[in-house]
Amino acid sequence: MSGAKRGAGRKSVHRPAVEVLTGQHVIRAALDSENRKLEHLFVREGPRSPEVLELVKRARSRGLDVSEVPRRSLSDRFGSEPEEVYQGIVLEAGPLRTLSTVDALIGPDRESPSEGSGKREIVVALDGVEDPRNLGAIARVAEAASVLGLLLTDRRSAPLGNVASRASAGAIERLRVCRVPNLNRGLDGLKKSGFWVIGADAAGEQDLFGMPDKLLTGRVAVVMGAEGKGLRPSTLKKVDHRVRIPMQGEVGSLNVSTAAAVILFELLRRESVRDGRIDPGRSRSDP
Template sequence: MLLYGRNPVLEALRGGLVQELLVAHGVEKSFLQELQAFDIRLKFAPRIELDQLAGTTQHQGVIAEVEDLAWASVDDMLDRAEARGETLLLVLLDGVTDPRNFGAIIRSAEVLGAHGVVVEERRSAPLSATVAKAAAGATSFLPVAQVKNLPRFIDALKEDGVWIYGAAGEAARDLRQLDYDRRLALVIGAEGEGLRRLVREKCDELVSIPVRGQVQSLNASVAASILIYHALASRPGSR
């Protein structure tokens, strides 16, 4: 898989995932020095060649060939929480098919301290270079799993003592009124459509984010970031 953009490529280098690196002629010396610090052979090419390979001019002068992104298992996420001695927090995505939103949510989940992201097989963007670029390298560090059926997976989580909070703009209770000191999964729906009816019905609570402006909805990745941050910041010992 080809990965482009400076932050994603640097994170892939830090994770030891890069097999080959292509750099545009004329990139600044300071960036070259960053790349050379990883002791990997650099191949140089005209910028137009990188444009053609990436299918975009937004590669920032570097393309890496990396191993294809692989789905993790839910057990990886449970192990991640246990190894850290932390209370589980998962992010479930219901129909988030835009790869940039998908990647941005992975990035926020990793940065803020969630233990994994779970999507449904038929209702998600695939793990791709676009997702990896939007995630700015977070796909190298955060488990992302795929399940056959999200409602059934929610049932299994509930049987295991995990509470399910679904994001819904019209929910009567806002994020300040819920208890986050428990094993928890936050469910984020698709922009415009929101959560499917069956997914909504399986949530223990529906939660809204208070808004003060005239626009009454948030981008899915922004809503996810706010909810993840608030959930973790509300737990004892987080400050």
Template sequence: MADKNETLDFIIGRHPAMAALKKDGEINKVFLQENLKSDAIHEIYKKAKENGLVVSFVPKSKLDKMTNNQNHQGVAIAVASYKYSEIDDIFALAEKKQEDPFILILDGIEDPHNLGSIMRTADAAGVHGIIIPKRRAVQLTSVVAKTSTGAIEYVPVARVNNLVQTIKELKERGVWVFGTDMKGTDYRKWSAKGATALVIGNEGKGISELVKKNCDEMLTIPMVGHVQSLNASVAASLLIYQGFTSRGN
């Protein structure tokens, strides 16, 4: 599912690897650690052969080098970099499910682990798609894929040049856009019924001022402790599940 002119990347880890093998993706080759016996590795090998893929058994040292010493769990799948969706694909998915669009907009998330975790929650809570900027933000990588534990295969991600312009276009299509800030409506009172987009800001800076000005309403997560901030993926999870609950799920 990736364009041929994109660079190769690796999906690592047993769950992400199996998720990729179950999808119609452009997989180049499967690398398995030699002399590693487990049911999960056997299932990956069996699925790869069913799909007519080339499987190579290699030393752990080679897998370590290929994956920059990440926790690959004995498996790495060489793929073309992930293909991004269009915003229309997100609306089409919502229509297919006969649901009002529930969209996540990430304003400058930089940590691939945060993006992967957010994707995992988005998939679990029925978010129809994620929108990210093309610049000054993490893109879809093997680290994101592994952290998402396979969710990257199911949650459409659209890249846009300008988030502010995109928000304006979403509003023209009837989407109500909610931002997150230190000051705003208590998120526990938020209803995400109807066509809704939720903006999550950068890990340190939050939502940019221009994006904030174009949101219809701001939401806040009350905190009474000494540390007045939450990890971006944790904050996103709380908000996404409030949206999920308010939509009658």
């Protein structure tokens, strides 16, 4: 991001000194990013897949120590997970570094998209999402939708450890993640930087698919609440538009990560239509 130095405004909060990361996607992402201090790579002895060999090569190119461990001993050394969960490789690394200010999240010198350009910049803010699997799934969707980053709180928020990283398929290792003491103040900071705040709310007055484009372009912060509880009343007061996803069946709501996917990719679809990458009047089956 232009003007923002890597590592500027970063901090680590309530994290163990060393995280044990498992899964090839997670380890690849951690090795490729600069968001963790890399400590040690452990590889099961014996025949290795091309994917594991490539990870070992990457680790050594980063100056990381690589150790072999006896077969079927990764679970004994690192926990009670079945051996196949480790996929023959484990990375010890420091906690995921996070940003501490909204300015660092969006980039202090980054210009807002010009009015009428149809471009958008998105931040996803989470209000009380404490399940690391939900956090990871949202991070995976957010990275796929090319958002600027995630805005979390220091408390009432899921840890950024191995569970979240595995659920994100490593996406959270690549994302900008900002933790702030107070979500409402964080949203105020986004508003001062020109963001509209959109809150996902099953009782919202605006239908997502019927919202005018002008409300969903430029800078948009999408706020998602906890499973079952939704957005807190104090958070709703900061929301500019309460948006609902129209439901057609008997189920009254979606999982928070599924809802985030629907909203983010509706924003992405609209941008693609405006850019001419998608013809809204033509189906994929048309010649």
